[in-house]
Structure formats: structure tokens, C-alpha cells
Amino acid sequence: MLITRLFDTGPALGGLSELLKNCVDEGASIGFLPPLAQTAAQTYWREVGASLGAGSRVLLVCTQDQRMAGSVQLSLCGKENGLHRAEVEKLMVHTDFRGQGIGRQLLEAIEAIAVQARRSLLVLDTRTGDVASRLYRSAAYVEAGQIPGFARDGHGELCGTTFFYKVLAGTA
Secondary structure, three states: OOEEEOOHEEEEEEEEHHHHHHHHHHHHHHOOOOHHHHHHHHHHHHHHHHHHHHEEEEEEEEEEOOOEEEEEEEOOOHHHHHHEEEEEEEEEOHHHHHOOOOHHHHHHHHHHHHOOOOOOOOEEEOOOOOHHHHHHHHOOOEEEEEEEEEEOOOOOOOEEEEEEEOOOOOOO
């Protein structure tokens, strides 16, 4: 298993698109509805690639057995009064690789990058009741609240979202 930072999505477009499609089609609530078209996945990753070049986003990927096993993003707040914070986005692990600690390792790696970027506050949200909530709580994220009916799931039902935050040490 290897976690690396990508500065360009182009060379990894196929693997990233397969990862996103797998996660969405298996029910992950990450902004898309199943079934996710391959072209939509590719368009999304191209847009992410553009924001990587602008320096407003960090993308980490985990590869295992020459396959894209997972990824996570860090969106750096560019507002003058928010330069101390960032948002953890789209932590995903391919279903073939779940249960191996990849999600936790990606989360720890993105937190280390946030510290290097002098970000002291991380925020994120996840579907209320989602399995990811256990990971975030075990990694010392604090639940800040819930919003009902925030997004639709793959069955068209409205689901709530839960917001979490974490104050990082060593980022004064």
C-alpha cells in the first residue's frame, strides 16, 4: 500500500474514475447519484485536477496491487479570515480494499498535510448514520450538528448530514 500526493489527475484519470464510480455505485454519499457514468467521473476528476494546479486543493491517493484503492482531498480555505481552516472531502475506499485501514491512513496523512499548511481546524460532513462516522469519531473528530434532508440518496430519499470538526495540535 502506497499513499502519494497527486499534483495532476491526468495520469491517474482511469483509476480515479473507477474508484469514484465504485464508491458511488455502492452507495457512498459523496455528491453523486448511482449509477455514475464514466464520463461524469472523468469530468469530475479533471475539475479536481484544475484546482490542484491552483493550489486550493490537495489530493492524496492510495494504491495497492497497482490499483487505486482510495483517495481523500483537502480543500484549503482561501478567505482571509479562514486561512486557518480546511475541509476534508471525499474520503473514499474502493469496496475491494475496505477493512484494511486505508481510510484511517488516508485521514492521518491528510491531517499531516493540513498541519504543514498551518491549518489548525478541519471540518467535514458525512451522511448521518454512515459507517464513516465511526472512523471520524475514533480519529477525535467532534460532532458539531446535523441537518436533516440535506441530500438525496440513490433511492431518491432525503438523508441528513452530520458535520464534524477537529482542532489540530501543532499548528499555532
